[in-house]
Amino acid sequence: MTQPVPAAQEQLSEVQHRAVSELLRVSPVADDLARRFEAAGFTLALVGGSVRDALLGRLGNDLDFTTDARPEDVLRLVRPWADAVWEVGIAFGTVGLRKDAHEGAEGAEGGAAQSFQIEVTTYRSEAYDRTSRKPEVSYGDSIEEDLVRRDFTVNAMAVALPAKTFIDPHGGLEDLARRELRTPGAPEASFSDDPLRMMRAARFAAQLGFEVADDVVAAMTAMADRIGIVSAERVRDEFNKLLLSPDPRKGLRLLVDTGLAERVIPEIPALRLERDEHHRHKDVYEHSLTVLEQAMDLEEDGPDLTLRLAAILHDIGKPRTRRFEKDGRVSFHHHEVVGAKMTKKRMTALKYSNELVKDVSRLVELHLRFHGYGTGEWTDSAVRRYVRDAGPLLSRLHKLTRSDCTTRNKKKASALSRAYDGLEERIARLQEQEELDAIRPDLDGNDIMRVLGISPGPEVGQAYKHLLELRLENGPMERDEAVAALKEWWAGREDSF
Ligand SMILES: Nc1ncnc2c1ncn2[C@@H]1O[C@H](COP(=O)(O)OP(=O)(O)OP(=O)(O)O)[C@@H](O)[C@H]1O
Structure with a gap:
């Protein structure tokens, strides 16, 4: 192996430093398990x-x-040890x-519990493909045999335990320091073994921010058709991981540029509409990628698959509905309705729930509704219908609609965002009003008559009003309390009489 250049050397030592502290953190559990295997005459390596x-x-902690x-030996060894x-x-x-492990007395948290999710897999001597559910698996006898069948060099390293011997037959550490995805052998052979690895390349690029080596990109491009033999579920799972990553634009670009997207989700490459010479509409593909990133910026509780799918797919009805009107304008009438149908069809084919x-x-169907709001005042009933139609998706619809503004015209953008602020305020006001309207006292008219032993008359109404006042003032009461009041x-x- 060639000596790393000094810059790479520096990176490597930083890498080594990080690895050591990470390994020390999981060591008590990992070493304990490894000693059990060692005592029974087996080897165990983190991989x-x-x-x-x-x-x-x-x-x-995975x-x-x-x-x-x-x-069967693994089962025998782990059963008495695992939770x-x-x-x-x-x-x-x-x-x-x-x-479940407790940090030792010297642990910073002083005894805090940690739970580790562990998978122990026997060496494989065939294409490593644990989700394809093939009826038979053949096991290997050496770790090298196992590692060469893994997808990328950065995923083909191991640390044998408890000795902590680093095993890296394919130069994974250097690739990691260079932040590059390479396959352990020729990419064509690897992708023939399991074409899903092409999707995984795009996913890891998006997840880790790594570049994909040129020969790997070339093989993805040449072999994109082969993704057709992989089950929809496996493709979907990789697509989700890509979409949920910190940089989905990078992964999506790779899928589109290599032709994989054409086979897996052709509605996305179709967004690259050729713009006419007058540039009468924006580039829908770039716009959709930007909407996706803007939607990500609005996420509150971590990556949201529903929102991200809606953001990347919201305009897929545009290519089919584009018309060049006589007055020189471009229209995409009903693209949201067409897009919603296309979304349903594609997601069903990809076996989404x-x-x-x-x-x-x-969300795709509703993403345009707000634009009617900007053009004039909505009636209260239009606002209520918006809220009811969005149902539990309302907060996502807010995020999608706000992200759908990618204009460079600052005035236009801030007018739109102000209009949306206005709509949100109105929704809040209406909701509050409706909640108040729905408030009832804790006892009804019949209860009042029964408790006071009176017949229908103005006193019942006065009593009701009094209880409603108490309810509004103090919130709900127990029945006994209400009767006493x-x-x-x-x-x-x-x-007072
Ligand atoms: N299709 C595959 N082809 C080759 N190796 C694979 C494949 N799937 C998984 N592997 C190997 O198994 C390891 C675990 O796979 P997994 O899909 O859980 O990914 P990961 O690298 O752990 O990342 P994450 O946990 O984020 O999904 C990988 O690092 C790789 O070594």
Whole structure:
């Protein structure tokens, strides 16, 4: 191997430093497990994404291990040690488990509990593809055999435990320091083994911010058709991870530029409408990517798949509805309705849940409604209908609609955002009004008559009004309290005569 240049050397030592502290953090649990395997004559190594993430200083509590022990031995070894064991993946060589650990006395938190999600997979000697659910798996005997079948060099490193021996036969550490995705062997061979890896390249680029090596991009472009043999569920899961990453624009661009998107979600590349010489409309593809990023900026509780799907898909009805009108303008009439139908069709083909398909297509359908608001005052009933039609999607619709403004014209943008502020204020006011309108006293007319032993008459109305005042003033009361308050009011009233 060539010696790293000094700059890379510096990066490597920073990488090593991070890795050491990450490994020390998980060590008590990982070493404990490894000693059990060692005592039984087996090896155990931290592997794949866990090693990559340790080197990047972002290892969480999900740990992946690889071993020469067969699944039935793994089960035997982990059962007495783990807090829970899952056997769902056992036919494919994977045992899942949870280990709850307490930090040692010297731990900064002084005894805080941590829960580790662990997967132990037996060495594979064939294409590493644990989600394709092939009926048979063949196991290997060496870790090198296992690592060469992994997707990218940065995912093909291991740390044998408890000795902490670093195993990196494909130069993953250097690629990680260079932030580059390369395959352990020729990319064409790797993608023939499992075409999903092409999607994974785009996903990791988006997730880690790495560049994809030129030969890998070339193979993705040449072999894009092959993605057709992969199940919709596997494609969807990778697409979701890409979309939920910190930089989905980067991953989506790769999918579109290599032709993978054409096979997987052709509505996105179709957004690249050729603009006419008068540039009468903006580039819908670039606009959609920007809307996606603007929507991400408005997320409050972490990445939101529903919102992100709606943002990237909101204009997919445009290419089909584009008309050049006689007056020289361009129109996209009903693109939101057409887009909602297209969304439903594509998401169903990708095997998304009915719930998500319904939510995303609803947002696509509603994304334009607000534009009617800007043109004139909405009646209260139009505002109520907007709220009712959005239902639980209202806060996402607010975010989508606000992000849908990508104009460079600052005046136009701030007018739109002010109009939306106005709408949100009105919604809040109406909602408050309706909540108040819905408030009833804690006892109704019949209760009042029964408690006071009176018949219908103006006193019942007065008693009702008094209880409503109390309800508005103090909030809900227990029944006993309300009865007592009613009697008190009645006695006070009689006294005043
Ligand atoms: N289709 C595949 N082809 C080759 N190797 C794979 C494949 N899927 C998973 N792997 C290997 O298994 C490891 C774990 O896979 P997984 O899909 O959980 O990704 P990860 O790298 O752990 O990232 P994340 O946890 O964010 O999904 C990978 O790092 C890689 O070594």
